[in-house]
Amino acid sequence: MWVEGVYHTGVRRLVSCGVFILATIVAAAAQQPPIKDNRLFQSGIEITSVTATVTDHDGQLVTGLDREAFEVFEDGVRQDVTQFTRDRVPIGLGVLLDNSDSMFGRRIQDARAAVNRFLFELLEPVDEFFVMAFNHKPKPLTGWTRAQPDVQRALDSLKPNGGTAIYDSIVEALPMLDVRTRPRGALVVISDGADTASNISLRELRSALLRTDGFVYAIAIDPPERQAINTRVNAQTLREITSETGGRTEVVQNTSELLDATTRIAEELNSQYVLGYTSPRGADGQFHSIRVRVPGTEYKVRARNGYIATPVRKSLD
Numbered sequence: 001m002w003v004e005g006v007y008h009t010g011v012r013r014l015v016s017c018g019v020f021i022l023a024t025i026v027a028a029a030a031q032q033p034p035i036k037d038n039r040l041f042q043s044g045i046e047i048t049s050v051t052a053t054v055t056d057h058d059g060q061l062v063t064g065l066d067r068e069a070f071e072v073f074e075d076g077v078r079q080d081v082t083q084f085t086r087d088r089v090p091i092g093l094g095v096l097l098d099n100s101d102s103m104f105g106r107r108i109q110d111a112r113a114a115v116n117r118f119l120f121e122l123l124e125p126v127d128e129f130f131v132m133a134f135n136h137k138p139k140p141l142t143g144w145t146r147a148q149p150d151v152q153r154a155l156d157s158l159k160p161n162g163g164t165a166i167y168d169s170i171v172e173a174l175p176m177l178d179v180r181t182r183p184r185g186a187l188v189v190i191s192d193g194a195d196t197a198s199n200i201s202l203r204e205l206r207s208a209l210l211r212t213d214g215f216v217y218a219i220a221i222d223p224p225e226r227q228a229i230n231t232r233v234n235a236q237t238l239r240e241i242t243s244e245t246g247g248r249t250e251v252v253q254n255t256s257e258l259l260d261a262t263t264r265i266a267e268e269l270n271s272q273y274v275l276g277y278t279s280p281r282g283a284d285g286q287f288h289s290i291r292v293r294v295p296g297t298e299y300k301v302r303a304r305n306g307y308i309a310t311p312v313r314k315s316l317d
Contacts, residue, residue, distance in 0.1 A: 047083060047276040048074070051184055051215060051246060052292045052303040053268055061271045062299055070301075072277055073291040083276030090126045091269060092144065092180030094173045095119070096166075098191035099133040103160040107221070110255030111190055112155040114262050118188075120148050122266035128182055131155065134169035135162030136197040144180065163197035167205040170216065170241075177214040184274070185214035186247065188265060190258070192221035194234045202237060206244065210287060210308045215246040219261045223253050246304040283309045 050072065054062040067084035095115055103111065119129055131141040131154050141154035166189060177185040200208075209216065218241070220233040238249040250261040281288055289306040 046278060046282075048079075048279045048307075049083070049183075049213070049274055049276045050290060050292060050303050051089075052273045052275060052301050053246065053271070054273065054294060055300050055302075057298050057300075061268060062294075063271050065273065065294065067275075069294050069297075070273070070275060071293050071295055072275055073289075073293075074277075074279055074281070075288050076291075077280075079277040079279070081275050081277050083274075085274050088124065088270055089184050089272075089274050090124070090128075090182040091184040091186060092177065092182035093119075093123070093127065093129045093185075093269075094176055094187045095129060095131045096138075096169045096173055096187060096189045097131065097133050097155075097158070098135075098164060098166075098189075098193065099139070099158050099160050099162075100135040100164045100193055101161050102164075102193050107192060107255045108158055108160050110258055112158070114255075114258035115155060115190070116148075116152065117259060118262040118266060119151060122263060123269070126182075128180065130173075130176055132169060132173055132176075133158055134165055134172075135160070136165050137162075138165065138169040138172040140172075140176075144176070164191060164193040164195055165197040165199075166191055166195040166238075167198035167200050167202060171200055171205060171208050174208060174212050174214070177212055184269075184272075185212070186269065187214055187216045188262075189216065189218040189238070190221070191218070191233060192223075192255075194232060195237075202241075206241065209241070209245055210306065211310060213304075213307075215304060216242045217247040217265050218242050218249040219258060219265075220249055220251045221253075221255055221258075222251055243302070244305050246302050248302065279309070281309055285310055 054065060056062055063086065065086060067081055070081060072079045072081055097111055097115060128144050128146055130144050131151055133139045133141055142150050145151065170187060170189065173187055218238040220235045220238055222233045222235060235249060235251050242249045250264065252258065252261050285308065287306055287308050290304060292301045292303040294301055
């Protein structure tokens, strides 16, 4: 059936009526095959959900915090956190892998190995993912899957060539996040070059990201021996993109470091909090800022910095 007026705000989903508590949903998702309509919160009201990562002053992940430790602000006004979990919530994750000519040889081999280990050893069996390659244009390699042979065949088919269109690939991947069956959504971009071929601008990409609830990570491969400015990864731009969504950018010097970088990202995905509140704004089509903090501590909280509240239609079939 169709439900009208579901809020697709970048952090909002209208949830159906029910009496299930969040802990029950998370536990059931971990023990049973994934169901098609796998919502995070079941409360009969419109919930703005925010995924948050907490680190200490040394950058180490902080786990085990209670709901009362957090404060959430929308447009500078503190909100009542009505939904909360520190249990691991299943994730739908897209891997966007650079397949431009600079990834030829050992680099693409290392990248294949890192992606394969990331998806099938570091994530959980309840998670789901898709793989997209990009050079001068994006190329989806799989749909949503849990099948390792499908992913392996897709990765083995890669033959690096062409330029680099990072912005286009991220925008191309966003509709996939919108149709995922897991509560959390994220993208991981792996690239060794600056964007040289995208049709959209950085500004257009940042605007598009405000309309999705997925958060973005990037692994920038930036070897010190590369001197040409126009071929180097623009790590600062990637940091701007990822930090706005609640993700972050890892910079490594060669592809042999990809295994460690993906391990750190997986640890973060396995240690996040999800908070929910009822926004007073409704689907007004406007941007609303979000800030999450743990007062009385030096902890740093990373979460998306805002969203655009846009009403859409969503199928529940």
